[in-house]
Amino acid sequence: MRKLLNLMLATLALGAASCNKTLVNTEESVETLKAKTSTSSVTNEWNSNPYKLNVIYFVPNDVDSIPNFRKRLSKILLDAQNMFANNMDREGFGRKSFGLDLLNDSLINIHYIAGKYGKATYPYSGGSGAVKAEVDSYFNQNPSGKKSEHNLIIIPTYNTDPANPGGPPFYGTGTSCYALDYVNLDAKNLGIGGDIGWKATVWIGGMIHELGHGLNASHNRMNKTLAPALGTALMGSGNSTYGISTTSLTSTTAATFNNSQVFSSVVRTDWYASASAEITSLSSSFVNNKIIVSGKFTTTKPVNDIVVWHDREPFGVNNDYDAVQWSTKIIGQDSFRFECPLADFYDLTGNYEMRIGFLHVNGSRTTLGYAYNFVNNIPDLSKVVTYKLLPTTGWSIVASDSNEPGSPASNVLDMNRSTVWHTPWSSTQTPQPHFFSVNMGALRTVKGIAFRNRDNLNGAMKDVNIYSSTNGVSWTLIKTTQLSKVAGSWINVDLTTSVSTQYLKIESTSSWGDFFYSHLADFGAY
Template sequence: MNLDAKNLGIGGDIGWKATVWIGGMIHELGHGLNASHNRMNKTLAPTLGTALMGSGNSTYGISTTSLTSSTAATFNNSQVFSSVTRSDWYASASAEIISLSSSFTNNTIIISGKFTANKPVNDIVVWHDREPFGGNNDYDAVQWATKIIGQDSFRFECPLADFYDLTGNYEMRIGFMHINGVRTTIRYAYNFNNNIPDLSKVVTYKLLPTTGWSIVGSDSNEPGSTASNVLDMNRSTVWHTPWSSTQTPQPHFFSVNMGDLRTIKGLAFRNRDNLNGAMKDVNIYSSANGTSWTLIKTAQLTKVSGSWINVDLNASISTRYLKIESTSSWGDFFYSHLADFGAY
């Protein structure tokens, strides 16, 4: 009885149950098609109502309930809604942001960048999610979708008028919708100060090539997860200190020979998706000979996955050897891990 569509919107206990059951079922079907939770942008809510993938399971059939642009972009690349026959639906696919810049102009967050992908991308979406680790499960993430510019570029304009809260910490997620239904998501952290977004960490620099670089030392590693993995620019391979057998405490380190004298102004770190034990507080050392080390920077790495975490040095330096020492990890684990390392 509660699943009878004729009960939608009639009011009372029966109508409410019909909305919860039918709206909830459609909401969960959306997840089955890779749609994420999100919220209708503030300026669109008066006409488009509640986002189905937000709280739409409690409004469907009672008040206006709609798909957001990011949900529509997800469905646009879903096998269920496609008229194309493919043999690689939902097979492995990946994308990388090779450059990203951000700015705040005319009360609008502007994000633009370039990317590469091993399978073509039809649509790109961005979510701005307040306090992503605070238990809200993305229901309050406002979002935008766009098409590719040319072959490898994108641009988003996100007016603050569409945000509901201009305080606290945010996670910005950029999602690349591959033509075979897979989504690659890359995350950046930022925050608001006095209602103004601090976008200083929402950037991806062009990194120095790591060809010819080598690991010349590390304190320990889990079998199969050696420090050399941080130089392969492959986020699926990681350096991981022991966790399954011998448990060595912090600090942990690895050191790199860049093959020649390099002038650098910053270092870049990239995590795997599982952030338990990701490097948190780090000491950065340089050396001319790989034996005598000078501390040049202490930093705290952001707890974020997918994007590069940039650490600007106090001044540009010329050096050949670098040592990264992890003194604590997110979650206060005894181990450390890192997927990729670079310099700019």
């Protein structure tokens, strides 16, 4: 009886202690592991990469780490490292892959960070910012531990049911990405079938998909003629096929990785510094059942690779899983050419956005979008073109209906896409329509008007009226049109007939997203 009483008291004491425990990492510390291993024996093919992926295990203070996480995650990431290299080699880049900070050939140096708060502070929706702030603080205190700008942040599941993991952030934001850990997240479970095998594919495949985002890759789909051999694109729906059936990098994803910091063998001080490219001439045609696009460009930083996506509407962020794609090298110093067979498209109807991406040597990317559509299974490429714009020297803004402080209408004449005219949005809510008018300094013969948007298209001008005047007082409507919802490239609006005019007025009557405000980065005429 006394033994039973003592056992009950001990159990109660243990229960009380567990209710007030401070959760700690139950696995060996990195220091202990380092003491037991020698990096001099590491033979990993990419151990000499000067930049390596930072792998972080982030644990909220009311969540337990999952047992054996270091070995399980190391195996998953080492397998992915090799898979990426095989794909990079197939696409002509050699056996390049992302570097990993290794303790030995089978164990990654994973940074364990105990979160300051409970899981409620780090939810799936909106919780990544709080996690990232603590990761940044950790590396500020441990600068030698930060091996690159790229972070894979893994958080234990908030749901204790191993059959239903979930809860923490699981996506990519910039050069960081987030994934979760749970008890059956183990490479040995890939392809075994059943619920355990299926969830291993979803969560491991999902982790590697999000890692792709964290290494700069965008969504895309495997081109139709390549799918029988190469299977599903990792950056498409590869999170549902990884470990079950063939899952591959597309040529565009491989080209992107070719310019990612952690794949590079070159030490630079300007990784991801601002860079831009401009297409100075562009032509498009439909020949032999192929979309052919060629052009010339200028750039503020050298470009290694150029890529193109053809994205069917709805397009843009998280609507681009179906975007077929191609990559190419520069021709000479400033030219490019793509041949995109229609046999590689899955749908020859509706509206498309063609996005051309310039991959700079420092990891930055410039993306320019062009709208086109299919008519009777044939692409209408009439808008995929550039014109030589009239010089804007001596041009000035005559008037505008309103503007947000710091975003005057004069910004549309500076040929700088990072500055915009923006009507009020932070305080006064001035409704549509909005307008600005331009004095070109003298009579000009105008055949068309060109508009250019910033990257954020919420509130970009949609339906517009274009007016001309010879005196800036009496205005004549010369065109009503709807502008394409694209960023970066010039949106060209041909006039019905050429006009001789000194003044032009642009009136926005609606915006994309049906916002009360409008904005525009650049304006020109040809």
